[in-house]
Amino acid sequence: MxxxxxxxxxxxxxxxxxxxxxxxGWEERFxxxxxxxxxxxxxxxxxxxxGWLGAGLSEEAGxxxxxxxxxxxxxxxxxxxxxxxxxxxxxMATQLLAALPVDTASDxxxxxxxxxxxxxxxxxxxxxxxxxRQVEARAIGTALTGTKSLVEGAMSADRLIVSAxxxxxxxxxxxxxxxxxxxxxxxxxxxxxxxxxxxxxxxxVTLLANGAVAETAIETAIDHGLLTLCGEALGIMxxxxxxxxxxxxxxxQFGTALGNFQALQHRMADMLIETEMTRSILxxxxxxxxxxxPLPRTAAVSAAKVQASTGGLFVASQAIQLHGGIGVTEELNxxxxxxxxxxIARQLGDVDLHLARFADATDQAAA
Amino acid sequence: xxxxxxxxxxxxxxxxxxxVEASLPADLARRGRYDYHPRxxxxxxxxxxxxxxxxxxxxxxxxxxxxxxxxVQRFIFEDEMRRAHAPTMDRIGPELVAPxxxxxxxxxxxxxxxxxxxxxQTFWAQGFSEPGSGSDLSSLRTRAVRDGDDxxxxxxxxxxxxxxxxDMIFMLVRTNMEGKPQAGISALLIDLKNPGITRRPIWTIDxxxxxxxxxxxDVRVPVENLVGEEGAGWSYAKFLLGNExxxxxxxxxTKRDITQLRAxxxxxxxxxxxxxxxxxxxxxxxxxxxxxxxxETAVLRALTAASHGGGAIASLVKVRGSELxxxxxxxxxxxxxxxxxxxxxxxxxxxxxxxxxxTSPVPDHGIGIAAKAMFRRATTIYGGAxxxxxxxxxxxxxxx
Ligand SMILES: Cc1cc2nc3c(=O)[nH]c(=O)nc-3n(C[C@H](O)[C@H](O)[C@H](O)COP(=O)(O)OP(=O)(O)OC[C@H]3O[C@@H](n4cnc5c(N)ncnc54)[C@H](O)[C@@H]3O)c2cc1C
Numbered sequence: 001m002x003x004x005x006x007x008x009x010x011x012x013x014x015x016x017x018x019x020x021x022x023x024x025g026w027e028e029r030f031x032x033x034x035x036x037x038x039x040x041x042x043x044x045x046x047x048x049x050x051g052w053l054g055a056g057l058s059e060e061a062g063x064x065x066x067x068x069x070x071x072x073x074x075x076x077x078x079x080x081x082x083x084x085x086x087x088x089x090x091x092m093a094t095q096l097l098a099a100l101p102v103d104t105a106s107d108x109x110x111x112x113x114x115x116x117x118x119x120x121x122x123x124x125x126x127x128x129x130x131x132x133r134q135v136e137a138r139a140i141g142t143a144l145t146g147t148k149s150l151v152e153g154a155m156s157a158d159r160l161i162v163s164a165x166x167x168x169x170x171x172x173x174x175x176x177x178x179x180x181x182x183x184x185x186x187x188x189x190x191x192x193x194x195x196x197x198x199x200x201x202x203x204x205v206t207l208l209a210n211g212a213v214a215e216t217a218i219e220t221a222i223d224h225g226l227l228t229l230c231g232e233a234l235g236i237m238x239x240x241x242x243x244x245x246x247x248x249x250x251x252x253q254f255g256t257a258l259g260n261f262q263a264l265q266h267r268m269a270d271m272l273i274e275t276e277m278t279r280s281i282l283x284x285x286x287x288x289x290x291x292x293x294p295l296p297r298t299a300a301v302s303a304a305k306v307q308a309s310t311g312g313l314f315v316a317s318q319a320i321q322l323h324g325g326i327g328v329t330e331e332l333n334x335x336x337x338x339x340x341x342x343x344i345a346r347q348l349g350d351v352d353l354h355l356a357r358f359a360d361a362t363d364q365a366a367a
Numbered sequence: 368x369x370x371x372x373x374x375x376x377x378x379x380x381x382x383x384x385x386x387v388e389a390s391l392p393a394d395l396a397r398r399g400r401y402d403y404h405p406r407x408x409x410x411x412x413x414x415x416x417x418x419x420x421x422x423x424x425x426x427x428x429x430x431x432x433x434x435x436x437x438x439v440q441r442f443i444f445e446d447e448m449r450r451a452h453a454p455t456m457d458r459i460g461p462e463l464v465a466p467x468x469x470x471x472x473x474x475x476x477x478x479x480x481x482x483x484x485x486x487x488q489t490f491w492a493q494g495f496s497e498p499g500s501g502s503d504l505s506s507l508r509t510r511a512v513r514d515g516d517d518x519x520x521x522x523x524x525x526x527x528x529x530x531x532x533x534d535m536i537f538m539l540v541r542t543n544m545e546g547k548p549q550a551g552i553s554a555l556l557i558d559l560k561n562p563g564i565t566r567r568p569i570w571t572i573d574x575x576x577x578x579x580x581x582x583x584x585d586v587r588v589p590v591e592n593l594v595g596e597e598g599a600g601w602s603y604a605k606f607l608l609g610n611e612x613x614x615x616x617x618x619x620x621t622k623r624d625i626t627q628l629r630a631x632x633x634x635x636x637x638x639x640x641x642x643x644x645x646x647x648x649x650x651x652x653x654x655x656x657x658x659x660x661x662x663e664t665a666v667l668r669a670l671t672a673a674s675h676g677g678g679a680i681a682s683l684v685k686v687r688g689s690e691l692x693x694x695x696x697x698x699x700x701x702x703x704x705x706x707x708x709x710x711x712x713x714x715x716x717x718x719x720x721x722x723x724x725x726t727s728p729v730p731d732h733g734i735g736i737a738a739k740a741m742f743r744r745a746t747t748i749y750g751g752a753x754x755x756x757x758x759x760x761x762x763x764x765x766x767x
Contacts, residue, residue: 036723126728129637129704149705149728187725188710190737197728253503263754320744324501324752325526325578328745330570338744339572343708350701352647 003283009073012066015050016077024081026333032084037155038194039085044156047085048115056091056224061098062109068224068289072231072282079235082336084193086120086153088232088347092225093119096161096172099217100209108159108174120157122148122175122198123218130349132222137164143181143202144173150347154196155186161208162200163218171210172217179204191340216294223289223301226348230282233308233344237275240319240337244268247323264322271318274311281307299361302354309345309354316341370664372439379440383422383447390416391453399452400627401735403713404577404742407490407532409454414461414487424461424485431469431477432485438670442619449619450626459528460484460491463607464537467554471595471603476556480535492533492559494524494581495604501526502755504539505548505601509583511540511555518542518555518593520563520586526749530566530579533559537607539600554600556592563587573742574712608751609681616688617746618663624695625656631702631732642702655695662687679763682756689746689753700740703733711737 005013023043032040047053056071057063071091078087094112097105097119111117126149128134137146144164154160160175177184181203186196209217245268248259258264281304288300316338320327327334345351372380395409417423418432425441427433436444448456465484468476483489500507509522520540527536536557543551557564563586569578594603632643632652642648662684669680700707711727711734729737747753761767 124705126705127636127639131638134638150708185726185728187727188723189708190710190741192710252499253501253506255503255506261754263757317744320572321747321752321754324748325496325745328572328742328748330572330574335572335744339741342741346701346708 005073009066009070012052012055012070013073013077016052016074017080019046019050020077020081020083024083029082029084033192038188038192039156043083043085044118045115047087048113052087053090053094053115054113057094057098057109057113061094062106062113063094063098064113068227069286071224071228072234072286075228075231076235076238079232079340080239082191082236082333082340086193088225088228089120089151089153090118091228092121092123092221093161095224096121096217096221099220100172100213105208117158118153118156119159119161120151120153121161121221122151122154123161123163123222124348125149126197129353130346131353132163132218132348135163135165135170137162137200139164139166139171139173139205139207142173142205142207144175144200144205145202146200148198148200150189150195151198152193152195154184154198155194160198162198162205163214164205166207166210168210169212170214170218172208172214173205174208175200175203175205189343191336191343193343219294219298222348223297226301226305227282227285227289229344229347230278230285230304230308233312233341234275234278234282236337236341236344237271237278237312237315240316240334241268241271241275243334244271244319244322251324258322267318267322271315274314278304278308278311293365295361295365299358299365302358302361305349305354306351306358309351312341313345372443376439376443380443380447383444384451386420386422387447387451387453390420391451392416395454396452398715399454401713401715402455402739403716403735404529404575405454407529410457410490410532411487413454414456414485418486423487424465426462427465427481427485428469431465431481438672439667442667442670446619446622449623452623455620457487457490457529457532459493459533459537460489462610463493464491466610467537467594467603467607470606471599473591475591476594480556489535490529490533492527492530492536492579492581493607494527494536494538494557496526497523498525502752504604505552507539507541507552509538509540511542511553511588513542513590514587516590517587518590520555520557520583520588522583523580524583525569525578525580527579527581528577528749530559530581531568531576535559536581537594539604542597542600549601550598552600552604553597554594554603555588556594557583557586557588561586561588571742572744573738574710575716575738575742577742616662616666616684617692618659618666618688621659621688621691621695622663624692624699625652625659628652628695628699628702631699631736634732635702635704637704648702651698655691655698658687658691658694662691679760682751682759683764685750686747686753686756686760689750692746693740693743696736696740696743699736703729703736706730706733707737707740709737711735713738 052074054063055066059065097109112119123132157177160177162173162175181201183199184196251258285300285304288297319334323334414423421434424433425436425444429435497507511518511520538555538557540555541551542553563584565582567580568576635642637645666684706729709727709729711729
């Protein structure tokens with residue numbers, strides 16, 4: 001075993017880190033989240049130029065030869081600065097396409113990896129509470145009706161990939177968001193990201209895949225999306241942890257630095273333990289992604305999501321607590337670390353959902 | 368021993384319930400249900416209504432217009448207020464400042480300030496914390512220098528709750544740089560309209576406004592506004608903070624949150640069934656309810672002064688109560704599923720940090736829940752952070 005990154009992976013990480021340091025300062029981020037679109041014009045093109053949009057995709061699928069590790073790594077660095085671009089949605093879109101028959105998908109993949117087109121998956125519905133397997137949207141022929149919720153990046157999407165029930169089971173459709181019968185209702189989530197609910201009323205759609213192929217593609221894309229979220233959570237946790245450590249070294253009360261209080265030292269130690277457990281379980285899940293057997297992969301990914309969610313909330317809530325009053329202010333990044341981790345803990349399924357998914361997968365594997 | 372409510376208590380509860388049901392205006396109840404930071408007009412209106420019945424200041428002695436209720440009666444009253452979604456009342460004037468004034472203040476101060484607090488005409492802020500002085504309040508640096516018949520005040524206060532609604536501020540200031548830090552602290556009553564005072568709003572994690580920062584630049588305050596003796600401010604502050612902590616268990620509010628959560632869980636669905644039928648959810652809710660039962664009894668024990676927590680009972684219930692407040696708000700938000708992740712600014716708010724023109728998809732039963740879950744990160748910090756309370760418990764009860 002070897003848990004060190006390759007030199008390519010290291011230089012990928014450095015490139016994301018440099019971008020974030022140069023282009024994504026805290027003031028800059030405020031301007032972005034207060035803007036009409038909630039994302040910066042031009043940043044996505046930079047992502048494409050720097051090769052990040054294809055970094056986590058195999059060469060056969062039209063990418064640059066990487067996989068889930070590269071995506072998690074990019075997400076970790078983007079998480080450090082709470083970048084609002086919908087990278088996670090992009091990862092799911094590319095992985096969805098990669099899991100579909102090559103001829104339908106490859107043109108699209110080439111365009112999105114180059115940043116020329118943006119394709120966004122819309123897989124969950126309000127009633128599903130984050131469970132992408134609960135699909136009520138319906139397609140009759142090539143007309144789709146239903147509602148998808150919490151779709152990140154919807155407002156800038158050129159195409160949507162939407163799941164719906166068809167006469168052949170769950171199916172995936174390509175949809176033009178500007179087509180008649182498609183209505184977008186944008187709103188902001190607690191972490192200041194721009195999402196939309198999308199309502200379809202007999203909207204014209206193109207079938208991409210159905211039945212087992214579609215279902216497998218969805219599970220694969222979700223697993224990739226979950227790991228990207230875990231990577232992002234890890235970056236945020238790590239940042240909040242060390243920012244809090246630094247604060248405890250300088251903040252003085254009772255004539256001494258807060259870091260001298262044993263109660264706070266132990267709390268920081270617990271925060272580090274949660275962060276390292278998250279890092280470890282993420283690495284374990286990234287390893288499981290390389291195997292061919294879907295059950296251990298499912299179990300490992302859900303395990304990572306559970307740990308990243310609970311560990312993330314612990315670290316972020318304690319980061320606030322140890323900062324005291326200043327920690328609950330809008331101005332300081334600590335409150336935003338919390339807000340993003342709060343959302344991540346529920347995105348693509350909450351802790352209860354992933355505990356059950358883990359238990360089901362391990363049961364089946366044992367049977 | 369009688370560990371349940373007496374017949375008189377029950378009759379009292381019925382009386383309060385009947386009055387509140389008959390007198391609480393519907394628009395106040397609606398906003399009370401959303402539970403955003405309350406507006407001053409709502410608090411003032413409700414205080415005035417309660418004052419007609421002599422109920423606006425539950426723990427004041429009769430001499431100053433209070434009903435002189437027992438601790439248990441006050442608890443029952445609060446319970447009924449929360450149950451009916453009455454606006455959360457301003458605590459700072461009636462519960463924190465007023466007891467200091469009628470216990471330690473001059474006759475003139477009592478007459479000047481108490482009636483207007485009782486009827487909801489004057490609102491107060493509590494100016495203790497400073498950027499450099501939070502948990503260690505005794506290190507505060509805002510100075511008051513005597514100059515003729517005035518004190519001249521210079522410095523900065525922060526985290527002043529409802530400072531933007533307040534007319535007056537109860538301030539801790541340093542009047543003496545020598546000796547033990549506590550000994551040089553005095554308490555001043557300052558009119559916030561005084562020249563030399565500037566306010567900066569501090570927006571919080573819920574994108575709401577409740578705390579503020581105040582800058583004092585050579586502000587002249589007449590010496591009559593000194594409370595009690597110069598240099599004795601620290602003991603008044605400790606008296607005040609003791610009152611704050613017992614109240615901050617906020618059991619009635621948590622009970623009302625539980626009722627609200629049950630209602631949400633009946634409407635929300637999971638896997639096609641009402642959420643309230645989901646075993647995992649039920650277990651989490653049950654655990655919170657059990658913890659609340661224990662806490663409620665602990666608070667009642669404290670209020671009847673028969674507890675074994677000794678002087679630290681206030682700290683003990685503050686720690687558990689503040690954590691429960693966070694857990695119940697988080698669970699309510701979780702119950703909303705996807706909708707709990709949407710930002711939902713106060714639909715009747717007067718001070719949105721910014722207006723993005725977007726419509727939140729949150730249903731009526733979910734309005735205010737996410738903001739509450741965010742803001743409650745502060746319950747374990749304000750009123751004396753929980754770490755400080757735990758140390759106090761360890762020292763005073765466990766004698767460690
Ligand atoms: C929403 C809100 C409303 C408030 N309202 C008011 C108000 O109206 N008026 C007012 O005067 N103040 C108010 N406060 C201020 C509040 O009392 C302080 O925030 C609180 O006392 C903590 O101080 P601090 O923020 O400076 O944190 P710090 O004192 O810097 O503490 C930071 C962290 O270190 C821990 N810590 C500090 N000392 C020790 C120790 N000795 N041992 C172990 N741990 C320690 C704390 O527990 C905390 O976790 C309010 C605060 C908030 C957040």
